[in-house]
């Protein structure tokens with residue numbers, strides 16, 4: 001073996017990923033950039049029609065070398081907020097990540113690829129030599145509003161994640177509404193950069209405001225649906241279908257956060273997969289779980305804006321939560337949601353919507369309603385991944401991503417002799433907000449055993465009639481449809497399993 005298996009030990013993930021990206025790009029270039037008949041699917045690179053090409057001064061396409069330089073630049077963009085995520089990740093975590101997400105790589109590994117064995121170590125034992133490049137297609141839908149501050153981080157993360165999933169497998173759709181800062185200008189720059197490396201992106205901006213809508217939720221649903229418009233356009237015009245949707249608010253995930261959500265979503269063939277989001281609670285003096293307007297446990301009970309051990313009322317869920325294990329829920333959103341697109345494509349054509357108030361439906365969030373509609377459509381496999389913790393600001397971000405401390409420093413003395421410390425039993429990983437590089441356990445790989453939905457779900461309506469900026473109707477236990485309580489509401493209907501795991 002040319003390089004020692006542990007060549008990457010101790011390096012920061014971004015560096016290693018950047019390296020991987022560099023090498024992947026070499027392979028990618030040869031597959032993507034020959035200007036052949038397969039190109040027209042690539043809208044942003046769309047070859048001008050013949051007639052234009054025959055004009056006297058044809059558009060000069062950049063050379064591969066020129067594109068490579070732009071690509072290197074883009075994937076080495078340093079995020080401002082999220083750069084700490086994987087700083088000093090422990091070597092074992094890094095190995096686990098490389099192994100865990102290798103099957104998501106969207107580029108074909110050369111049969112005796114030296115880059116592959118050097119990155120993923122002794123691959124023979126895993127049979128990874130046969131790894132087939134994944135052609136699973138991802139649709140990223142993002143809503144932005146006055147997001148100037150986070151756009152550089154967002155794109156730095158997107159470029160890296162797309163380099164792993166395969167640029168040709170990723171489509172980014174951004175819908176921006178009525179920003180009053182320089183968001184639009186910054187988006188134009190990133191739009192151009194993204195296109196320059198051949199990644200597909202649609203950015204639509206609007207000055208539309210709530211004005212025309214009577215109902216608060218109706219407006220929010222329209223803003224979300226607007227980010228999905230290209231999904232339907234691509235199906236209609238190019239017959240292109242996506243396999244997974246990644247829906248993001250203006251939030252700052254780490255690269256491995258996104259990969260883990262995608263991994264769990266596909267591993268479990270989940271309809272909807274969400275993270276856990278946190279907000280600072282002044283009275284408690286600590287971050288608490290945030291999105292309790294949408295999140296409901298599998299008994300239909302709301303999650304609480306409370307510390308760790310009191311977030312879930314459902315006992316089994318609470319125990320799993322405290323062990324950072326994936327949990328089946330009735331509904332959740334929490335900043336990022338990975339969606340199975342199938343219910344968008346096939347009848348009854350799920351979309352974001354407001355409640356059917358005239359039919360007596362409780363006026364819940366458009367995100368709760370889409371969860372209910374997934375159940376109704378037979379895609380009730382909804383889950384939350386507590387390992388992935390998201391923050392909306394720097395303060396909470398820093399608290400929930402503490403640096404890993406050295407055990408010698410924690411103990412206060414150096415141990416003489418004995419066995420080395422086992423990184424799998426590090427007490428910091430049992431803490432509520434432990435280090436980001438918590439090692440994966442076997443249990444985190446076990447598929448969830450999904451059960452049918454609850455008969456009643458706690459609903460807090462928001463009619464938006466008054467000025468209250470939040471739910472304004474007395475909460476009720478809303479009766480769920482009979483369909484969502486049947487076993488076939490949680491059957492696997494669209495198999496998105498990752499091969500080779």
Ligand SMILES: *[C@@H]1O[C@H](CO)[C@@H](O)[C@H](O)[C@H]1NC(C)=O
Pocket residue numbers: 143144145177178179208209210220223
């Ligand atoms: C734009 O949409 C967001 C929700 O995505 C909303 O919070 C914001 O108020 C909207 N902006 C305007 C100007 O209406």
Ligand SMILES: *[C@@H]1O[C@H](CO)[C@@H](O)[C@H](O)[C@H]1NC(C)=O
Pocket residue numbers: 406407408409
């Ligand atoms: C752990 O911390 C101690 C004291 O702060 C230091 O001497 C030692 O080199 C550190 N070990 C590692 C592996 O960083």
Ligand SMILES: *[C@@H]1O[C@H](CO)[C@@H](O)[C@H](O)[C@H]1NC(C)=O
Pocket residue numbers: 299300301313314315454455456457477
């Ligand atoms: C489970 O749901 C029922 C309503 O269907 C509710 O009365 C009960 O309190 C819930 N149990 C827990 C532990 O949340």
Ligand SMILES: *[C@@H]1O[C@H](CO)[C@@H](O)[C@H](O)[C@H]1NC(C)=O
Pocket residue numbers: 482
């Ligand atoms: C739902 O189930 C209940 C009890 O099994 C039944 O009485 C009711 O008619 C059903 N509703 C619908 C819409 O099928």
Ligand SMILES: *[C@@H]1O[C@H](CO)[C@@H](O)[C@H](O)[C@H]1NC(C)=O
Pocket residue numbers: 492495496497499
């Ligand atoms: C999904 O497909 C894989 C093969 O691609 C197969 O092994 C697996 O059993 C399928 N899962 C279900 C639930 O059908």
